[in-house]
Amino acid sequence: QVQLMESGGGSVQAGGSLTLSCVVSEYTYSRNCMAWFRQAPGNEREKVATIDGGSLYKWYNLSIISIKGRFIISRDNAKNTLYLRMYNLKPEDTAMYYCATDSRTPSGGAACRSWTYTYWGQGTQVTVSA
Numbered sequence: 001q002v003q004l005m006e007s008g009g010g011s012v013q014a015g016g017s018l019t020l021s022c023v024v025s026e027y028t029y030s031r032n033c034m035a036w037f038r039q040a041p042g043n044e045r046e047k048v049a050t051i052d053g054g055s056l057y058k059w060y061n062l063s064i065i066s067i068k069g070r071f072i073i074s075r076d077n078a079k080n081t082l083y084l085r086m087y088n089l090k091p092e093d094t095a096m097y098y099c100a101t102d103s104r105t106p107s108g109g110a111a112c113r114s115w116t117y118t119y120w121g122q123g124t125q126v127t128v129s130a
Contacts, residue, residue, distance in 0.1 A: 002026045002119050004099050009124030016039040016089050016128070022099030022121055030077035031105050033112035035095025036084045036127075038095035045098070049073040049084065059113035066090060089128045096123040 003025040008018060020036070031053035039045040050059045051073045058073055072085040100117035116129050 002029060002101070002103070004101065004119060004121035006097065006099050006121040006124040009097060011125045011127040011129065012089055014090055014128055014130050017085070017087045018089065018095055018126060020084040020099075020124055020126075022085070024080045024082070024101060026081055027077075029101050029103075030080065032103070033106055033115045033117070034075060034082045034099065034101045035112070035115070035117055036073060036082070037098045037100060037117075038093075039098070039123075040092075040095040043095075047113075048097075050112040050115070051075055051082070052112045053077070054105070054109060056088050057109035057112055066092060086126070089126075091128050091130050093126060094128050096125050098123045 004022055004051045006022045008020040012018060033052055035050040036048040038048050047061050055075055062068055070087045079117050099121045102118045
């Protein structure tokens with residue numbers, strides 16, 4: 001079964017930056033949708049961003065208004081790795097961040113924004129202090 005391993009979380013002050021990484025154990029997922037989610041204490045898990053296999057379709061959850069322009073999702077299929085670059089971090093970004101993927105390959109990359117993700121990593125904690 002595919003395994004996902006996140007890294008790169010940590011504690012930073014507001015205004016700082018972090019880059020999260022997620023390594024996928026199987027190369028066959030290079031064509032599949034991938035996503036970052038986050039969950040803050042007491043809150044439900046929310047989707048942050050998604051990306052298709054060819055990196056042509058990137059979607060950001062702009063209902064999380066504060067992430068606009070500050071978070072960038074990308075992937076390197078040669079390294080089986082998904083990234084989330086986060087800039088100008090705010091205390092409200094404090095959460096456990098999870099990467100996710102699925103075994104099915106979508107017919108089009110735009111579908112990744114509403115895809116059902118079935119494989120998850122263990123998460124990496126991001127803590128931003130004021």
